[in-house]
Amino acid sequence: MRFAVAQSGGPTAAINASLAGVYEAAMDIQRKLRSEGSSEKVEIFGVLHGVQGLLDGKLINLEERLSDPQKLALLKKTPASALGSCRFRLPPPEQDDSMYHKLLDVLNAHRIDALFYIGGNDSMDTVAKLSTWLTAHGSKIRIIGVPKTIDNDLVGTDHTPGFGSAVKYLMTTMQEILRDCSVYQVQSVTVVEIMGRDAGWLTASTCLLRRNGETAPHYIYLPESDFTVAGFLADVREGLKTHRSVVCAVSEGVTPPDAALFRSGVNDEFGHAYLSGIGKYLEKQIAAEIGCKVRSVELNIMQRCSAHIASYTDLLEAERCGIHAGWLAYSGASGVMVNMQRNSDAYTYEITYGEFPASQTANQIRKFPAEWISPEGNQVTDDAIGYFLPLIQGEVYPDMHNGMPVHFLF
Numbered sequence: 001m002r003f004a005v006a007q008s009g010g011p012t013a014a015i016n017a018s019l020a021g022v023y024e025a026a027m028d029i030q031r032k033l034r035s036e037g038s039s040e041k042v043e044i045f046g047v048l049h050g051v052q053g054l055l056d057g058k059l060i061n062l063e064e065r066l067s068d069p070q071k072l073a074l075l076k077k078t079p080a081s082a083l084g085s086c087r088f089r090l091p092p093p094e095q096d097d098s099m100y101h102k103l104l105d106v107l108n109a110h111r112i113d114a115l116f117y118i119g120g121n122d123s124m125d126t127v128a129k130l131s132t133w134l135t136a137h138g139s140k141i142r143i144i145g146v147p148k149t150i151d152n153d154l155v156g157t158d159h160t161p162g163f164g165s166a167v168k169y170l171m172t173t174m175q176e177i178l179r180d181c182s183v184y185q186v187q188s189v190t191v192v193e194i195m196g197r198d199a200g201w202l203t204a205s206t207c208l209l210r211r212n213g214e215t216a217p218h219y220i221y222l223p224e225s226d227f228t229v230a231g232f233l234a235d236v237r238e239g240l241k242t243h244r245s246v247v248c249a250v251s252e253g254v255t256p257p258d259a260a261l262f263r264s265g266v267n268d269e270f271g272h273a274y275l276s277g278i279g280k281y282l283e284k285q286i287a288a289e290i291g292c293k294v295r296s297v298e299l300n301i302m303q304r305c306s307a308h309i310a311s312y313t314d315l316l317e318a319e320r321c322g323i324h325a326g327w328l329a330y331s332g333a334s335g336v337m338v339n340m341q342r343n344s345d346a347y348t349y350e351i352t353y354g355e356f357p358a359s360q361t362a363n364q365i366r367k368f369p370a371e372w373i374s375p376e377g378n379q380v381t382d383d384a385i386g387y388f389l390p391l392i393q394g395e396v397y398p399d400m401h402n403g404m405p406v407h408f409l410f
């Protein structure tokens with residue numbers, strides 16, 4: 001058996017744990033086959049830069065690079081996509097299937113039996129299209145999706161690997177921001193811009209700070225609610241009546257009617273706008289209309305690859321998703337994404353790993369639930385705390401050298 005594994009879309013602190021998980025599954029399958037008396041060898045390759053790299057035949061042997069357990073352990077804790085990534089959409093095969101033929105040629109040339117694609121909702125589009133096309137063309141190559149995204153917006157899974165670590169970084173950073181912002185006696189407003197293109201899960205998670213006795217963020221704005229600058233300024237004015245330092249969490253996906261004023265207008269290869277700038281824009285509005293001390297903080301890519309404060313639960317689940325994917329391929333499945341189902345009551349948190357049709361996740365967005373948003377659309381209710389809390393439990397300590405974290409590099 002020959003496996004190939006690729007990473008796609010935005011990086012996270014947990015995506016390499018899933019890569020390690022697929023590798024571990026391949027080694028476990030090898031051991032199982034041996035114990036059954038089979039001489040069949042399981043080999044595993046990494047694809048550089050996702051499906052784009054696959055088209056160019058960019059495959060590397062993983063066993064040569066990961067057989068040392070220390071290296072494998074370091075890979076799991078290393079942030080960002082160690083194999084490199086892409087944002088690349090396969091054309092609809094009914095319009096042009098030349099790329100599919102090319103991919104089949106590359107996969108056949110390397111005698112690959114299963115391809116694992118670690119990614120988000122756009123990457124599941126690749127899993128769905130490629131698996132359907134291969135099956136229709138008589139190929140037995142299996143394509144399995146492994147979920148990941150800090151946006152937590154994949155349909156068909158309770159949450160996504162990468163999200164928990166981003167939340168943990170966000171809670172830590174927000175607490176530090178709150179300490180800093182409260183030192184002076186002057187009135188001030190701080191606007192924190194948080195990633196999440198189409199859904200506000202990450203921004204909403206700042207409600208967790210209440211569990212540790214914080215009263216901020218005083219306002220939380222998500223793409224799921226209508227937003228106007230006038231309404232925002234009214235909230236801030238109201239907040240300043242009772243708080244010397246008002247802190248607002250704003251999702252990058254919040255789009256006021258005049259968003260064109262601060263967005264670059266540049267799109268990625270999937271056609272998504274590069275979002276950035278709402279925080280700075282709101283800072284300027286406050287300066288002009290309210291005139292108090294004001295700062296904006298754009299957490300930007302720091303929240304995606306914050307391995308120094310990763311969630312142990314997140315990394316473990318990411319690894320288990322990778323392992324489950326390996327066994328799904330071994331059982332003959334294709335065109336599915338690994339999913340996580342939560343079986344919890346008030347005292348326990350347990351995850352069952354399963355599968356979900358990739359076609360039903362592809363290009364879909366799981367929005368933050370409306371029932372967890374306050375009627376004013378500027379806060380998240382306490383009901384959401386129980387959802388977020390288990391995802392940030394447990395610590396991961398980076399390996400250090402010369403006082404700095406050590407990362408695994410291929």
Ligand code: F6P
Pocket residue numbers: 009010011087120149150151195196197252268274275304
């Ligand atoms: O992967 C999701 C995400 O991190 C979004 O939160 C963000 O809007 C987007 O990726 C940024 O994309 P890029 O990596 O192309 O800058």
